[in-house]
Structures are given as structure tokens and as C-alpha cells.
Amino acid sequence: MLFTSLIYWPFFLLVALLCGLARGRLRVLILVVASLLFYAYWNTLLVWALLGFTVFNYLMSLVIGRSRALLALSIAADLAVLGFFKYYNFLVASAAGLFGFSAEPFILNIVLPVAVSFYTFEAISYNVDIYRGDVQPRKSFLDFALFLSLFPHLTAGPIIRPSNFFPQIDHGKHSDAGVRWGVLQIVKGLIKKMVFADNLAPVSTQFFGHIGSSPDAVSAWAAVLAFGLQIYCDFAGYTDIARGCSRILGFDFPSNFERPYLSADIAEFWRRWHISLSTWLRDYLYIPLGGNRRGAARTYLNLLIVMGLGGLWHGASWNFVVWGLYHGVLLAAHRFTSGFVSRASFWYSRAMVPVRVAFTFLLVNLGWILFRAPDFHASLLTLKALFAFRHGADYSLLLLPALLLAISLAWCLADRGRKLQHYLFEGGGLRFPLSFATSLLLIEIFAKTDIAIPFIYFRF
Amino acid sequence: MIKNPWLQILYGVLLALLLDGLLFHSGIYARYLDPRSTAGELHGLLTVAKPKEMRGAVAVVGDSRIAEGFSAKLADAMGGGVRFVNLGIPGTTPRVWHYFLRELDPDARRFSAVVIMLPNYDETSKENFNDRTLDLSYLAPILRYGDAAPVAGSFDSRDARSRALLFTFLRGVAYKQDILDFILHPAERLKNVNGYIEKRWRAIYDYPGRPDSLEGVSVDSAGRLRFPASIKPELKPLLQTYLAEMHYDERLQHHERYRALWLGRIAERYRNSRLFIFQIPRGPLHYLKPAVAPFGVLAKLEANVLPADAFTAFERPGFFFDQLHLNARGREGFSKALVARILPLLK
Numbered sequence: 001m002l003f004t005s006l007i008y009w010p011f012f013l014l015v016a017l018l019c020g021l022a023r024g025r026l027r028v029l030i031l032v033v034a035s036l037l038f039y040a041y042w043n044t045l046l047v048w049a050l051l052g053f054t055v056f057n058y059l060m061s062l063v064i065g066r067s068r069a070l071l072a073l074s075i076a077a078d079l080a081v082l083g084f085f086k087y088y089n090f091l092v093a094s095a096a097g098l099f100g101f102s103a104e105p106f107i108l109n110i111v112l113p114v115a116v117s118f119y120t121f122e123a124i125s126y127n128v129d130i131y132r133g134d135v136q137p138r139k140s141f142l143d144f145a146l147f148l149s150l151f152p153h154l155t156a157g158p159i160i161r162p163s164n165f166f167p168q169i170d171h172g173k174h175s176d177a178g179v180r181w182g183v184l185q186i187v188k189g190l191i192k193k194m195v196f197a198d199n200l201a202p203v204s205t206q207f208f209g210h211i212g213s214s215p216d217a218v219s220a221w222a223a224v225l226a227f228g229l230q231i232y233c234d235f236a237g238y239t240d241i242a243r244g245c246s247r248i249l250g251f252d253f254p255s256n257f258e259r260p261y262l263s264a265d266i267a268e269f270w271r272r273w274h275i276s277l278s279t280w281l282r283d284y285l286y287i288p289l290g291g292n293r294r295g296a297a298r299t300y301l302n303l304l305i306v307m308g309l310g311g312l313w314h315g316a317s318w319n320f321v322v323w324g325l326y327h328g329v330l331l332a333a334h335r336f337t338s339g340f341v342s343r344a345s346f347w348y349s350r351a352m353v354p355v356r357v358a359f360t361f362l363l364v365n366l367g368w369i370l371f372r373a374p375d376f377h378a379s380l381l382t383l384k385a386l387f388a389f390r391h392g393a394d395y396s397l398l399l400l401p402a403l404l405l406a407i408s409l410a411w412c413l414a415d416r417g418r419k420l421q422h423y424l425f426e427g428g429g430l431r432f433p434l435s436f437a438t439s440l441l442l443i444e445i446f447a448k449t450d451i452a453i454p455f456i457y458f459r460f
Numbered sequence: 461m462i463k464n465p466w467l468q469i470l471y472g473v474l475l476a477l478l479l480d481g482l483l484f485h486s487g488i489y490a491r492y493l494d495p496r497s498t499a500g501e502l503h504g505l506l507t508v509a510k511p512k513e514m515r516g517a518v519a520v521v522g523d524s525r526i527a528e529g530f531s532a533k534l535a536d537a538m539g540g541g542v543r544f545v546n547l548g549i550p551g552t553t554p555r556v557w558h559y560f561l562r563e564l565d566p567d568a569r570r571f572s573a574v575v576i577m578l579p580n581y582d583e584t585s586k587e588n589f590n591d592r593t594l595d596l597s598y599l600a601p602i603l604r605y606g607d608a609a610p611v612a613g614s615f616d617s618r619d620a621r622s623r624a625l626l627f628t629f630l631r632g633v634a635y636k637q638d639i640l641d642f643i644l645h646p647a648e649r650l651k652n653v654n655g656y657i658e659k660r661w662r663a664i665y666d667y668p669g670r671p672d673s674l675e676g677v678s679v680d681s682a683g684r685l686r687f688p689a690s691i692k693p694e695l696k697p698l699l700q701t702y703l704a705e706m707h708y709d710e711r712l713q714h715h716e717r718y719r720a721l722w723l724g725r726i727a728e729r730y731r732n733s734r735l736f737i738f739q740i741p742r743g744p745l746h747y748l749k750p751a752v753a754p755f756g757v758l759a760k761l762e763a764n765v766l767p768a769d770a771f772t773a774f775e776r777p778g779f780f781f782d783q784l785h786l787n788a789r790g791r792e793g794f795s796k797a798l799v800a801r802i803l804p805l806l807k
Contacts (some may be wrong), residue, residue, distance in 0.1 A: 006622055028743075176463065176464070176465045179465040179466070179469075180465050180468070181468060183465070222663075325744075382543045399644070401505075429461050429462060430462070430471075432465070432468045432469035432472065433462070433468050433469075433472040433475055434472075434475065435470065435472075436468070436472030436473075436475075437472045437473070437475035437476040437478075437479060440472065440473065440476035440477075441476055441479050441480065441632065444476070444480065444630050444632040444633055444636075445633075445635070445636050445639050446636060446639075446640065447636070449626075449633060449636070
């Protein structure tokens with residue numbers, strides 16, 4: 001059930017209505033049942049996999065206490081589930097390539113459970129937090145089931161933390177302002193996804209889906225720019241809708257994106273992009289590995305390990321690993337150069353901010369080639385094509401990505417500090433209905449509705 | 461001051477519907493539709509075909525086979541004062557014709573007769589026309605809010621029904637590609653809109669038809685197609701498919717339902733007027749397949765259904781330029797034959 005499908009919204013309104021009428025435990029029960037129905041809409045059988053995973057982690061959380069062995073067992077079991085569903089065929093194929101045997105007899109026809117990467121990380125953080133003494137194990141199975149499965153964030157995050165989530169079950173945040181804020185997020189998300197991402201998708205798909213032997217620079221730049229904008233609008237759009245729906249249901253989830261393409265360096269980018277994943281990796285991988293406390297060389301190595309694994313989390317492909325390592329190298333290089341370039345230098349001056357933002361944007365977009373191209377060969381062809389300027393190229397391909405980029409920039413300038421959007425959607429009176437109606441009209445006219453384009457992060 | 465956020469949401473939705481109605485249902489935007497698009501062509505045709513001088517004319521309605529195959533100019537020349545109007549819109553079907561005629565002729569008295577083509581009495585296409593969502597693109601400028609239930613209900617699949625509802629209530633959805641194109645190329649659009657339809661209307665009237673011909677195309681004793689050297693290579697696969705499908709004889713239930721519904725509605729509107737239904741020349745090789753007499757719903761319609769073999773003389777390669785459409789020679793012959801059939805019936 002996609003957020004952009006017509007069936008989702010009556011479903012959501014019904015759940016919101018029932019939650020509004022219900023109190024206490026009944027509200028939690030309604031949300032768990034609704035979440036399982038939402039999940040079952042994709043595949044009924046996989047609901048049992050989710051339920052089994054939930055029961056196992058719930059039982060483990062009750063007995064982990066301060067036992068390192070039990071924590072290790074729970075993490076190993078969770079990663080085994082993730083590994084089997086997501087990486088088994090990838091590992092077999094990689095081993096076959098390395099040792100020269102045929103992978104075919106070992107390849108299994110595995111259906112990847114939707115959202116397995118997200119709920120696995122949430123379960124791990126829950127058990128680790130209990131072991132660390134940061135949270136108490138939740139006695140109610142329903143509460144824990146809701147933590148893993150609450151439908152707005154189930155399929156593609158944000159990855160929520162137990163310490164943020166559980167207090168909200170006990171003290172739900174229902175308010176008129178919350179509903180308005182939720183509607184604002186939903187409208188923003190739908191515009192990002194349906195107007196921006198879905199209109200850009202054909203530009204990148206046309207290129208990456210049919211890379212010939214000699215693509216030209218204009219089509220390559222158009223595709224790279226289109227995909228860079230598409231993946232942001234797609235994922236941030238999903239997150240906005242998820243946060244908006246959750247808020248209307250009484251849950252406040254942390255921000256996952258903070259206008260990351262306006263970052264002036266790569267470290268800042270990762271503080272503003274997929275924040276729930278990058279902070280998860282920081283807290284549960286980077287810091288346990290030693291973080292930056294064991295010298296420069298170990299810090300760089302930790303960055304490479306964390307980003308490489310972060311890349312692999314996205315998908316079972318060496319392209320994702322290399323994409324992660326690419327960012328690991330950029331972060332290490334940034335850390336290295338920051339050591340001897342003074343903050344008072346011209347490079348860090350206000351005048352250079354646009355240049356640094358553009359440079360970071362370029363680096364990130366070059367990285368997306370690895371993320372989007374079907375394999376290494378296609379990635380290399382695309383990289384080469386970026387410099388293959390030819391006479392007679394079709395410059396009109398750049399029109400849509402450039403137009404949408406310009407509109408985005410203009411909006412960011414007009415809406416500095418997000419004051420404008422809050423002004424339009426806050427308070428009583430007619431301002432809210434007018435803004436809402438205008439947004440609906442924008443979606444009606446400019447959203448791509450002739451084909452259903454799933455959210456990119458649903459694959460992960 | 462409205463304080464309840466749910467009430468504000470409701471007002472927002474109603475306001476969006478109102479804005480959509482003002483912009484798109486009122487006809488303000490329709491004037492700027494790309495005249496070469498499906499919706500634009502239909503809207504343009506409505507604009508030029510509405511004037512009073514059309515009153516009393518004989519309307520010949522159909523798809524591209526009428527647009528290509530019927531000449532109102534030739535018909536007028538031999539009509540003895542009876543005027544003909546070519547309302548052939550490429551890609552349209554009886555569902556579109558019904559709403560198009562309702563818009564053009566609200567009281568069903570504008571024309572002295574309405575003559576409607578049918579592709580074949582024994583329909584050979586396997587496409588389920590009930591679910592043809594392309595119809596919605598043509599219908600976009602003329603559907604009314606009250607049409608939501610009957611139009612949506614005429615589609616078989618849930619997806620198509622949802623789409624029909626969406627197109628009826630939120631017309632901006634139907635126009636979005638057109639609007640985007642207008643925004644990206646405003647000067648070109650304004651230039652195209654200005655006088656395009658009038659010029660095209662004139663061009664349709666004066667159009668002599670396509671000179672190309674399939675003369676020489678034949679079928680050998682083994683049932684294989686033989687092509688003369690002059691035939692265009694891109695036509696060969698189309699003719700192969702046409703020949704293969706020509707021999708299907710599937711009187712599919714969905715065709716019967718579709719005809720019963722839409723021809724039934726057209727016949728109902730024109731029950732006190734003169735409505736003629738005829739079989740358009742089916743194709744360049746259909747001389748190999750005998751014409752079938754009207755059956756099923758066609759036989760029961762309150763309309764004059766012309767005999768199946770009325771125009772089979774034109775089902776020869778020399779009268780066609782491709783597997784569907786009559787060429788200039790076919791256009792001339794068929795137009796004269798149609799007028800010769802219709803005129804005595806009008807007296």
C-alpha cells in the first residue's frame with residue numbers, strides 16, 4: 001500500500017478516526033492491527049516473518065539484562081535473518097565469482113521482506129539499549145510490536161529509537177497544532193514524491209536503464225542530476241509523509257533530512273542526510289569500534305568500515321559497498337584536510353559557502369552514479385560519459401532537472417528557517433485551507449499519475 | 461475563525477474542488493488546450509462544429525477511418541442541397557461519440573441525420589473496449605460532474621473506474637501533460653491555438669485523401685501475403701498482423717456489452733430522429749472474408765442498420781493506403797456510395 005495510492009488515504013483516515021475515538025491500550029491494539037494489515041497488503045506470508053521476528057526479539061529483551069552473551073545471540077540472530085533474506089544470494093554469487101564455481105545450484109528464490117533492513121536495525125538498537133541500561137525492557141508485547149511495526153514508518157523509516165518512541169505510547173501527543181503540522185508534512189511529502197521525484201524518474205531511468213556503449217555528456221549530466229534530485233525528493237518525501245501521518249496518530253518522530261544538499265562539506269551532508277541511519281551507525285557501530293578515540297589511522301579505518309557497511313545495508317550489491325566506501329574516503333579526506341586548513345581561511349569564509357555547497361553537491365551526485373547504475377561497467381561508462389561532450393547533443397534533457405533544481409533553490413531561499421511553510425499551515429482561519437487547497441491543486445496538476453513509481457527505499 | 465483542524469482540512473478539500481471547477485470545468489482552460497492533443501482536437505471540433513450553419517446537416521461520425529475515408533466536400537457536391545459534416549475523430553470509439561454528440565447536439569435536433577460507422581459487425585479485435593481508458597483523454601473537456609457514476613460504471617476494471625472518477629471530478633489530472641507543455645512552451649501554444657482549428661476544419665473539408673495505394677498486395681494459395689516492390693517496408697508487418705487477425709471470428713461478449721451500452725445510448729437519444737449505422741469498409745483484403753449480417757444488439761437497435769455488404773466493393777487493396785484506411789480513390793468512391801445510400805432514405 002503506497003502512500004501515493006488512492007487506497008492508502010481512506011485506510012489512514014479510518015485508522016486516525018478509530019485512534020481518535022479509542023483510549024489507552026485499545027489505541028495501541030488498533031495501531032498494531034492496522035500496521036499488520038498495512039504490511040499484509042504487500043504479502044500476507046511475510047506478516048508471519050515479521051511477527052516471528054517481533055516475538056523473538058521481545059522474548060530476548062526480557063532476558064538480556066546485562067548479559068553480553070545473550071545480547072550477542074540476539075544481534076547474531078537478527079543479522080542472520082537480515083543476512084539470509086537480503087544477502088544470501090549475493091554472498092553465494094560473490095563466492096562463486098571468487099572461487100570459480102557455479103552459483104546456480106545454490107541460488108535460492110527468496111522474497112525479500114519489505115522493510116527488513118529497517119526493523120532489524122530497530123530491534124538491534126532496542127536490545128543494545130537495554131544491555132547498556134539506557135531503556136527498560138518493555139513488558140507489554142503490544143508496545144514492542146508497535147515500536148517495530150507502526151505503519152507510517154514501517155517500510156522505509158525513519159529508524160526510530162526506543163528512548164524516543166516508548167514515552168510517546170504512554171503520553172501520546174494529540175493536539176490541533178499536531179494535526180496541522182502533520183498535514184503540512186504530508187503535503188510536502190506528496191509534492192516532493194509525486195511532483196518532483198516521479199517526474200524526474202523517467203529522465204534517470206531512460207539513461208541508466210539503456211546505457212549504450214557511448215552515451216554523451218549532456219544525457220549523462222541530465223541523468224545524474226535528475227537522479228540526485230529524485231532520490232532526495234523520493235526519500236525525504238516518504239519521510240515527510242511518514243512523520244506527518246505519525247504525528248496525526250500521536251507520535252512525533254525525529255527529522256530524517258535537513259536540506260542536505262545545502263551542506264557545505266561532506267561531514268555536514270551526513271549530519272543532514274538520512275539522519276536516523278547515520279546516527280544509528282554512529283551510536284551502534286562507529287563509537288563501539290572506537291570512533292575517533294584511537295588515533296587518526298584508526299579513525300579513518302572506522303569511517304571506511306562504517307560507511308562500507310552502511311552502503312551494504314542499502315542493498316546486496318558491490319555497487320552499494322563501493323558507494324559507501326566512496327563516502328568513507330570523502331569523510332576521511334575531509335577529516336584529514338580539516339586538520340590543517342584553518343577555519344579562518346578564505347575557503348571557510350562566507351563568500352565561499354556557495355562554492356563549497358556546489359562542490360559538496362557535485363561530489364554527492366557523482367557518488368549517486370554507483371548507487372543508481374546497474375553494475376560497475378555501467379558506472380564507469382557513466383563517469384566517462386560525463387566528459388564526452390559532443391556536437392548536436394540534446395540539451396533539452398537538462399531542462400526538467402534544471403527547472404526543478406531552480407524551483408527547489410528558490411523555495412529554500414523564500415522559506416529560510418522553514419518560517420514560510422509554518423506560517424502557511426499554522427493557526428486557525430482560512431490561511432490553512434487556502435494553502436492546503438493550493439497544494440492539492442499543485443499535486444493534481446503536476447504529479448505524475450499515469451504510472452505508479454514505488455519509493456526507492458522500499459527496496460531496502 | 462475556524463479552529464478545528466479537521467474542519468480546515470475539509471474546507472481545503474472543498475476549496476481545491478472549487479478551484480479545479482473554476483479553472484477546468486468552466487472551459488477557461490479548454491480554450492488553450494493543445495489543438496493537436498486528443499482533448500484539444502475534440503474540444504476544437506466542438507467549437508467549429510457548433511455554429512448555426514451546421515443545423516440540418518447530415519453528421520457522419522466515426523474514427524480515423526471516417527476522417528480519412530469520407531469527404532464532406534464530395535458529399536455536398538452530390539447532396540442536392542443536403543449538407544454533410546465529417547465528424548471523424550481519430551482514435552475515438554462509440555463511448556466518446558455518445559458524449560461528443562450530446563455536447564454538440566444537446567436536443568438531438570441539430571442534424572437532419574446522424575450516420576455512424578462501425579468497424580465490423582463481427583468484431584475481430586480482442587481489445588476490451590469497455591476498459592479503454594484512452595477514451596477518458598478525449599472525454600476530459602466534456603464530462604460533467606453528473607457523468608461520474610455512469611462513465612466510471614461503464615469500465616470493467618477497478619483501476620479504470622478509479623481513473624474515470626478522478627478524471628471527472630479533478631479535470632486537472634486529465635490536463636496535466638497539456639498544462640506542463642503549456643508552461644514549458646507558452647509562446648508556441650498561443651500561436652498554435654490561434655486559428656488552428658478553423659484552419660484544420662477547412663483543411664479537413666478540402667482534404668483529397670492519401671494518394672498511396674496497396675494495389676498489388678495479394679494473398680497466395682498458401683495464405684501468404686505477396687507484396688509489390690512499391691510497398692513501404694513498415695507496412696508489411698502491419699499487413700501481416702491484419703491478415704492473421706482478419707480470420708478471428710470471435711463474437712466476444714465484451715463487444716456485445718459495449719455495443720449494447722453505447723450504441724444503445726446513442727440510439728436512445730436519437731430515437732425520434734434519423735440514425736444510420738453502417739459497416740465501414742473493413743480492410744484491403746476483406747474481400748476474402750464474406751460480410752456478416754448485423755446480429756445481436758445491432759439487429760435490435762432502433763436505428764437504420766445498413767446491409768453488411770453495402771460498401772464491401774471497396775474492400776480491395778487499391779482503395780486503401782494501409783491496413784485500415786481508405787486512400788484518395790477509396791475516399792472518393794466510398795463517399796459517393798455512402799451519399800447514394802443515405803439520400804434516398806432521408807426523403
